[in-house]
Amino acid sequence: MLREISKQLDTMYSVSESCSELCIRTHMSLDGNSMNFRFVQIDDKFSRISTTPNFSEWMACCTGSWKKAAPDIEKLAKLYGVEWDNENGALFLQFRRNEMSAAQAVMRMQQAIAVVCQLGPA
Numbered sequence: 001m002l003r004e005i006s007k008q009l010d011t012m013y014s015v016s017e018s019c020s021e022l023c024i025r026t027h028m029s030l031d032g033n034s035m036n037f038r039f040v041q042i043d044d045k046f047s048r049i050s051t052t053p054n055f056s057e058w059m060a061c062c063t064g065s066w067k068k069a070a071p072d073i074e075k076l077a078k079l080y081g082v083e084w085d086n087e088n089g090a091l092f093l094q095f096r097r098n099e100m101s102a103a104q105a106v107m108r109m110q111q112a113i114a115v116v117c118q119l120g121p122a
Contacts, residue, residue, distance in 0.1 A: 013106070015039075024049070024106060028113070030058050035113055037106065048094045049105050055113065056089030064121040073116055082112040091116065 014025045022039040029035060033054040040048045056066070063069035070086045077084050082093045091112055093105050 023052075026106070026110060028110060030054075030117055031061075033058065037109055039102065042094070045096050045098070046094055047097055047102065047105070048092055049102075049109055050085070050092035051090045051109070051113065055091065055117075058117060059089050059119075062117065062121075063119050069119055072119055076116050076119070077112045079115070080108045080112040082108055 012027060014027075016023050016025070020040065024037040024039055025034065026036055027034075034052075035055055035058075036052050037049045038052060040050075042048055059066040059069070059073070063073075066073065066089045067086060070084060073091075074084045077091055080093075082091050084090075085092055091109060093109055095105050
């Protein structure tokens with residue numbers, strides 16, 4: 001049973017390397033576009049996970065203007081410890097690897113996306 005559960009969980013995510021970052025594929029999509037993450041090791045202690053341009057496009061479409069919707073986006077993302085980059089239209093989570101695992105960070109990001117992407121026009 002443990003092997004079967006592990007096999008099923010392995011289908012939820014996949015990771016590939018690209019230059020100085022990892023791409024974490026979540027198999028989650030909005031309107032047919034994948035909502036994947038970029039994972040970057042900043043230094044010996046900190047890592048950062050952020051959304052890809054697909055998320056920015058979604059936010060521009062669903063809110064009409066993510067810059068106008070920024071206060072609402074920030075408020076919702078903060079519930080999950082996630083921050084909003086209003087310049088690039090991206091959610092991100094910077095964390096100390098000894099305080100939060102990459103798996104926990106990915107789950108927080110997915111939760112934040114699920115809530116934030118439900119916003120309507122600003």
